Amino acid sequence: MSPPILEAHALEKRFAVRRHRDPRARRSAATSVLALDGVTLHVDAHEIVGVVGESGCGKSTLARIVCGLSTASGGSVRYRGEDVGSLDKAKRLRYTLAVQMVFQNPFAALNPRHRVSRIVGEALMVHGLVPAKEHEACVVDQLARVGLPADSRDRYPHQFSGGQRQRIGIARALAVNPEVLVCDEVVSALDVSIQAQILNLLLDLRASLGLGSMFISHDLGVIRYLCDRIAVMYLGRIVEEAPARTFFSQPAHPYAVALLAELPAPVAGKRRFEPIRGEIPSPIDPPAGCHFHPRCPHAFDRCRVEQPVLREIAPGHRAACHLHDRP
Amino acid sequence: MSRQHASAMAIPAVGPRARMRAFFGTSAARVATAALLILVAGAVLAPWIAPQNPFDLAQLDILASRLPPLSRGASGALYLLGTDDQGRDILSAILYGLRISLVVATVSVSFAFVLGTAFGMIAGTAGGRIDALMMRIVDIQLSVPAILVALVLLALLGRGVDKIIVALVSVQWVYFARTARAVALVEKRREYIDAARNLGFSQARILVGHLLPNALAPLIVVATVEVAHAIALEATLSFLGVGLPVTRPSLGLLIANGFAFMLNGEYWISVFPGVALVLVVFAINLAADRMRDVLDPRRTP
Numbered sequence: 001m002s003p004p005i006l007e008a009h010a011l012e013k014r015f016a017v018r019r020h021r022d023p024r025a026r027r028s029a030a031t032s033v034l035a036l037d038g039v040t041l042h043v044d045a046h047e048i049v050g051v052v053g054e055s056g057c058g059k060s061t062l063a064r065i066v067c068g069l070s071t072a073s074g075g076s077v078r079y080r081g082e083d084v085g086s087l088d089k090a091k092r093l094r095y096t097l098a099v100q101m102v103f104q105n106p107f108a109a110l111n112p113r114h115r116v117s118r119i120v121g122e123a124l125m126v127h128g129l130v131p132a133k134e135h136e137a138c139v140v141d142q143l144a145r146v147g148l149p150a151d152s153r154d155r156y157p158h159q160f161s162g163g164q165r166q167r168i169g170i171a172r173a174l175a176v177n178p179e180v181l182v183c184d185e186v187v188s189a190l191d192v193s194i195q196a197q198i199l200n201l202l203l204d205l206r207a208s209l210g211l212g213s214m215f216i217s218h219d220l221g222v223i224r225y226l227c228d229r230i231a232v233m234y235l236g237r238i239v240e241e242a243p244a245r246t247f248f249s250q251p252a253h254p255y256a257v258a259l260l261a262e263l264p265a266p267v268a269g270k271r272r273f274e275p276i277r278g279e280i281p282s283p284i285d286p287p288a289g290c291h292f293h294p295r296c297p298h299a300f301d302r303c304r305v306e307q308p309v310l311r312e313i314a315p316g317h318r319a320a321c322h323l324h325d326r327p
Numbered sequence: 328m329s330r331q332h333a334s335a336m337a338i339p340a341v342g343p344r345a346r347m348r349a350f351f352g353t354s355a356a357r358v359a360t361a362a363l364l365i366l367v368a369g370a371v372l373a374p375w376i377a378p379q380n381p382f383d384l385a386q387l388d389i390l391a392s393r394l395p396p397l398s399r400g401a402s403g404a405l406y407l408l409g410t411d412d413q414g415r416d417i418l419s420a421i422l423y424g425l426r427i428s429l430v431v432a433t434v435s436v437s438f439a440f441v442l443g444t445a446f447g448m449i450a451g452t453a454g455g456r457i458d459a460l461m462m463r464i465v466d467i468q469l470s471v472p473a474i475l476v477a478l479v480l481l482a483l484l485g486r487g488v489d490k491i492i493v494a495l496v497s498v499q500w501v502y503f504a505r506t507a508r509a510v511a512l513v514e515k516r517r518e519y520i521d522a523a524r525n526l527g528f529s530q531a532r533i534l535v536g537h538l539l540p541n542a543l544a545p546l547i548v549v550a551t552v553e554v555a556h557a558i559a560l561e562a563t564l565s566f567l568g569v570g571l572p573v574t575r576p577s578l579g580l581l582i583a584n585g586f587a588f589m590l591n592g593e594y595w596i597s598v599f600p601g602v603a604l605v606l607v608v609f610a611i612n613l614a615a616d617r618m619r620d621v622l623d624p625r626r627t628p
Contacts, residue, residue: 069521096527109518113540122536123526169522176526 003081004042005212006066006099006180011039012074013061013236017284033283035061037236038075040310041214043180046206048213050227050244052220052259054280058236059216060104063184066214067101093127100173104185106165110157110172116143117153120171129176142171146201163194170201180212181205187222199226220263224248229316232256235283235291238310242317252319254296290322298323350621359613366607370425377419378404382574388414393588396595409595411584417595420581421603427577429607431488432557435495440550442496443503448534448542450504451511462508465501473498474563481569491570495557506549510542517541544619551615555608562604578604 013036035058043049051059064070066077068084076083079095087095103109110119121139124130130138140150146167157165166186173181183202187195199222205211217223223230224244231241232255240253251257258276278295281287287294293303302322310320351357369376379386391400392414399405400414408417450461468476477494484490514520515538523533562579564570571577576584578600585596 064521067525069524093527096525101521101525103518103522105518109522111519111523111537111541114537123528126526126528126532172522172526 003078004044005080006214007040007042007078007081008062008066008075009040009078010075011036011062011065011072011077013058013065013070014073034236034286035283036065036072036075039233039236039238040075041231041238041241043212043214045179045212046210047229048202048206048215048227050223050230051214051216051233052218052223052230053233055218056235056280056283057233059218059233060184062233063101063182063214063216067099067182068096069101097123097127097176098179100176100178100181102166102169102173102181102183102186105189106162106169107157107189109169110165112157114156115153116148116155116157116168119157119168120153120175123172123176127176138175142175143168145174145205146171147197161194162190163197166190166194166198167201170198170205174205174209178211180214182214182216184216185218186215188217188219195222202226220259224263232259235281235286237291237320238318239292239321240319241310242319246314246317252313252317252324253292253321254298254323255292256319258295290320346621350617353617355613356617359610359617362606363610363614366425366603366610367429369422370429373419373422373426377416377422378407379416379419381415381420381423381576390414393593393596395593396599408599409593411581411596412588417581417599420576421578421600424576424578424581424600425603425607427488427571427575428558428561428579428604431491431495431561431571431577432554435492435499435557436550436553438492438496439499439553440503440546443500443505444507444539444542444546446500447504447507447509448511448538451508452515452530452534452538458508461504465504468501469505473560477560477564478567478569481564486569486572488571488575491561491564494564495560498560499553499557502549502553503546506545507542510545511538514538514541547615547619551612554611558604558608578607 012034014032014034016032037058039058039062041049041051041062051062053059061070065072068077071085076085078084079087079098082091084092084095114122117136117139120142121135124135124138125132139153143150143152148164148167148171152160152164152168157168160168169186170181181202187198190198202213202215203226206213215223215226227244229241229243230247231238232253233239234255240247240251240256242252247256248260251260255276262276276295277297281291281294287304289305290296290299290303290308293299296303300322306322308320308322308325310318311324312318313324351360374380381387388400388402391406391410392412394400394406394410394414396407396409396417397405398409400410404416406416406418408421410416411420446461446465450458453461476498480494480497481490484493520533520537523537528537558579561570561577562582565577565580566583571580573580573584581600582597582604585593585598585600588596
């Protein structure tokens with residue numbers, strides 16, 4: 001079996017804590033925060049991998065590192081099996097272009113002073129991806145792919161709506177023939193009706209181009225609609241990873257169970273929601289053992305001292321919970 | 328997303344010509360540009376349109392000194408704005424003075440703009456120790472009064488147009504450096520810069536092609552203020568006798584020359600060059616303000 005296109009292997013990201021600035025940090029002895037703690041995840045062609053978790057769990061950090069926008073403190077990002085840190089210049093560029101990010105905020109992600117033709121076409125020109133003569137036509141092709149008219153190319157980003165800008169962002173990424181799109185909360189800034197259009201566009205692109213995607217979101221409804229495989233993150237760790245169907249029918253980790261329980265469902269008479277007990281702990285001073293134990297309804301002694309490892313509990317289904325160790 | 332939807336948004340054409348049209352959309356901009364054009368034309372064409380060459384001592388009539396506006400000299404020449412203590416026609420002196428003031432100010436501000444912006448943007452994007460070191464240099468320069476730096480430099484270099492330009496540039500680049508750094512710090516965190524990095528663009532391309540255009544608006548404002556500063560600073564230096572020679576009077580020097588006669592009621596020697604100075608600074612300010620509005624596509628009317 002050939003290695004996956006994009007793979008995060010035991011990724012760690014440590015941020016220094018400025019003690020004098022952060023009141024939470026004064027109470028702890030820690031000098032750094034582990035935003036990612038041994039995250040392993042891969043994306044293949046034709047596959048949409050969802051990453052869910054509360055804000056602050058490290059989803060966006062993961063996205064930035066696999067795209068090469070930040071560097072990891074430990075572990076590695078592998079592109080077709082090769083550690084991207086050790087690639088030569090030409091291969092490095094190939095990796096950079098192969099893994100394209102689509103950004104969360106469609107208003108900040110497009111350069112306000114560039115026309116759409118430059119936003120989408122600049123990389124084609126700079127890297128000589130298409131002959132100069134076909135340049136214009138290629139830009140129009142990319143715009144057509146995301147459902148924008150050809151005359152969009154002479155306009156500036158501020159002349160478009162949020163959904164249209166997100167399409168321009170996708171066209172920019174598509175122009176360099178990527179293999180994986182990393183979508184960081186790409187629909188959370190959009191209206192629900194527009195969200196559906198963008199999600200359908202992503203599904204169409206997978207069908208027509210065979211693109212793999214890492215789809216990061218806090219919205220399980222969106223994840224359910226889109227993803228083939230789902231990874232749940234909690235305080236910098238992946239606590240469960242499963243195929244979508246299994247995940248929604250038999251979640252294994254208590255955190256995943258709790259998240260799914262609160263997914264709004266049309267149940268007659270249901271008027272109350274049970275939030276997960278307690279606050280998400282500070283990542284500066286995470287709980288010992290299993291990070292989730294202070295909020296977990298099933299926590300027992302072992303959870304307070306021993307960190308559970310992510311292990312396979314069924315084919316393709318991994319979870320990090322001591323409950324699954326019991327016979 | 329149909330064609331219909333896109334065209335329904337009625338987007339104004341954006342381009343150099345459309346920008347020009349937008350620029351002249353307000354009467355303030357039209358008046359300012361007209362005033363500026365007249366002043367600049369007067370300065371440029373001074374040798375051909377001025378009644379007299381104020382630098383040519385042979386043309387000066389010492390008997391016609393300190394004549395009030397609209398009086399005639401012995402030769403019958405009309406002194407529209409009067410004459411100064413050396414019998415120099417004030418109108419001619421203003422036209423020639425404007426020429427010197429404008430050249431000195433624009434040349435020095437241009438150099439300061441390029442140097443300071445490059446310095447500030449490199450500091451802002453590099454961050455960390457490089458940024459700290461570069462900005463301490465700026466702080467040190469700013470902690471010493473500009474006039475003092477210029478005075479010391481001119482004392483070392485001597486007098487002359489090129490020397491005063493060097494002095495002005497070395498005083499003014501810091502303002503551009505500070506502004507450019509501040510803007511770079513904000514803009515480099517924007518997602519469009521991440522997007523450019525994600526497309527594998529070189530650092531230089533991102534800096535010049537992506538970041539700089541978004542940093543221009545505040546820098547233009549600084550440049551305007553600095554043109555005014557340059558004119559004022561040059562005048563001060565000339566007044567103190569280390570700037571331009573008295574035989575080549577700039578606007579500032581003309582004001583200084585006439586200052587002594589203000590109490591005698593001979594206001595015209597100082598006031599008319601002063602009015603010219605205020606006009607030129609005001610017109611540049613108005614035009615630049617409008618330019619900033621037009622250059623920022625988010626604010627295109």
